Amino acid sequence: MNPLTKTDPLKGRPPVETALFDFFKIGPGPSSSHTIGPMRIGADFIAKAAALPRETLDRAARVEVELLGSLSATGKGHGTDTAVLAGLTGNQPESCPPTVLETLRDHPPSGLVVPIPSHPLPISPSDIRFGPVRHSRPYNNTLVARLLDAGGGVLFALEYYSVGGGFIQWEGYEEPHRGKPVHPYGSMRELQERLQETGLSIHELILENEMAITGLSRPEILSRLNRLMDAMYDSVRRGLAHEGRLPGTLGVWRKARALSEHYGQSNFEVARLLGRLNAYAFAVAEENAAGGIIVTAPTCGAAGVIPAVLYAMKHDLSLGDRALREGLLACAAVGYLCKHNAGIAGAEVGCQGEVGVASSMAAAMLAHANGYDATVVENAAEVALEHHLGLTCDPVGGYVQIPCIERNAMGAVKAFNAFLLASAEKLPEHKVSLDAAIVAMNEIGHDMNIKFKETSGGGLAVSFVEC
Ligand code: SF4
Known part of the structure; x- marks a missing residue:
């Protein structure tokens, strides 16, 4: 746990009871x-x-x-x-x-x-x-x-x-009856406490909670997790294969394939990695905009960030499947906390809850899959979320295209940078807890004018004029 985190802004929150396959859903954009x-x-x-x-x-x-x-x-x-x-x-x-x-x-x-x-x-x-x-x-x-x-x-x-x-x-909705988590936590601080008490790593704790909540066995969960990852990889591949204009009146061209070709051969190592990461995020976001099959991660609008980072970790950084699966479980923990304590819908809290949360989750995934401890995982997630705070949702013409597609690429790149910043820090250097960033996102989201919350009534949606 971050030793400088003296306050506990989410103290007393009920435990997270979100299940993995309710959170990550395969479906059309x-x-x-x-x-x-x-x-x-x-x-x-x-x-x-x-x-x-x-x-x-x-x-x-x-x-x-x-x-x-x-x-x-x-x-x-x-x-x-x-x-x-x-x-x-x-x-x-x-x-x-x-x-x-x-x-x-x-x-x-x-x-x-x-x-x-x-x-x-x-x-x-x-x-x-x-x-x-x-x-x-x-x-x-x-x-x-x-x-x-x-x-x-x-x-x-x-x-x-x-x-x-x-x-x-x-109206009158009641949460369906399910099992209770065996390691209850309602905040990142409590999650860190459970990890210290049990000696488990984040992915093990999330897996044990998932079994208790859903009644699914460990092999069933792992097998469904593999299917989910395959669906994410497929959405990247399909997006990289497609060209042409996206549906709708904006006339937006798909760019993923061109980006991948342009940067795939670059002699500059950083440009090659970042260029490909951008291309992967564009690929999924463009598939989503076209109504293709994607995985909510945590939403459709932000569906490009996590698959892009996952795909890059597999194909560009050569991480093994087990590390990726474990990273995805740590990534889920961050998403659960954001949903539980703030929101993940552009219509409720703006784009900070969509691309911001996706970036935060992806940063946590990178840290965990690369073998860093839970403090680095938290700090990477915090850095990524902190630098999306206040981000509005203003899709031009009501299409999930401008600014959404590029924003997914920015979220993926920011996740990578947040991971680099957090993994190089000495422990006492990190000042802001993930819980504090989530509380800030919630407050900003609720005070945000409705015209910036997926109504296309403000921001870029009205300042951009189609010619
Ligand atoms: S701008 Fe709005 S619709 Fe587009 S990705 Fe962000 S939250 Fe989703």
């Missing part, structure tokens, strides 16, 4: 809160409607959805309407091929159906409506789903919240 969350909401509404009494279902004629807050403000550019429709027509993010979203967006077929067992109902894109951006619901990203009778009367309605990273909640 471009936004975990605007695409994956709403698709899951659509699918969840089918399940809840199916459980209604038969006499209610007998009167049901159609389903209608109203998008509110940031889901309304930037929903068109993010494809939120299409994602809800995909969910309501029976798709799930993990198994939905990207072509389904493209088809629903560009050539929606007639005769779409909400597959409520024994009571299928018709639905069309016009049943997804864009409502008010400003509202008084508890979460910015709110969606109201309604089951209507033939006269438009409401038979059943539920308010849903897409709370970031593809997580969803609804």
Whole structure:
């Protein structure tokens, strides 16, 4: 533990109970809160409607959805309407091929159906409506789903919240019953205390908690972790292979392949490594912008940072799979703490919670995979997060392209630099704890004007004029 950390700003927080495969989700871009969350909401509404009494279902004629807050403000550019429709027509993010979203967006077929067992109902894109951006619901990203009778009367309605990273909640939501962590911690300080008490390394502690929370065995977790890493590598490879313009009105060109070719042959060692790291981050962020399959790390918008660093560690720094897997578990611990004590959605805390948190997690991953102790891991994560504090979310035109794609590359490079700074420090030199940086992110995020929180109402989104 950092001996200079005298204050304990997160003292008394309840323990983290996030599970690995809830946090890292495989699914289509471009936004975990605007695409994956709403698709899951659509699918969840089918399940809840199916459980209604038969006499209610007998009167049901159609389903209608109203998008509110940031889901309304930037929903068109993010494809939120299409994602809800995909969910309501029976798709799930993990198994939905990207072509389904493209088809629903560009050539929606007639005769779409909400597959409520024994009571299928018709639905069309016009049943997804864009409502008010400003509202008084508890979460910015709110969606109201309604089951209507033939006269438009409401038979059943539920308010849903897409709370970031593809997580969803609804009115009256209660956390599902799960096991409790065997090594409880609610802050980095407490995590460091558990590590000292048990003598475990971070990855071992996270693994033991994961087994206790989910009931999964160690081999099951490791095997799913390998699949997750493969999905990250695949997203880098696909992005490096693709060229052309991204979808949307901005006309943004893909650059990952050109960056990789340009820097791959450089005689300058630093340019070769940083150039490739940039290319990997661009590759995934461009795949995400195109609606391709990525891993929320911790969100879709920031999905390029961690895979870029992971891919570079494997292919450019030649680290072994075991070190990478263990690094990813340490990286998860930092993400859990940020989500638990602040937020990871651009709509809640700005981009500091997306690219900032991803960079912080990647810095921790680099430190742990390279064999540094938990203090260096914390300090690397802190440095990366500290230098993203205040970062706003202002996607131009509501597309996760400008500034998002370059920002992923900046997050990956900053992660690497944070790791270099932290790993060269002598212990008493580091002044700021990760907990203090997380508390600052939370405060800044909550005081941030809503126009900087994924509504495309301020910052670059309005100062940049398309020609
Ligand atoms: S600006 Fe950042 S938070 Fe906002 S959509 Fe882009 S990546 Fe996500």
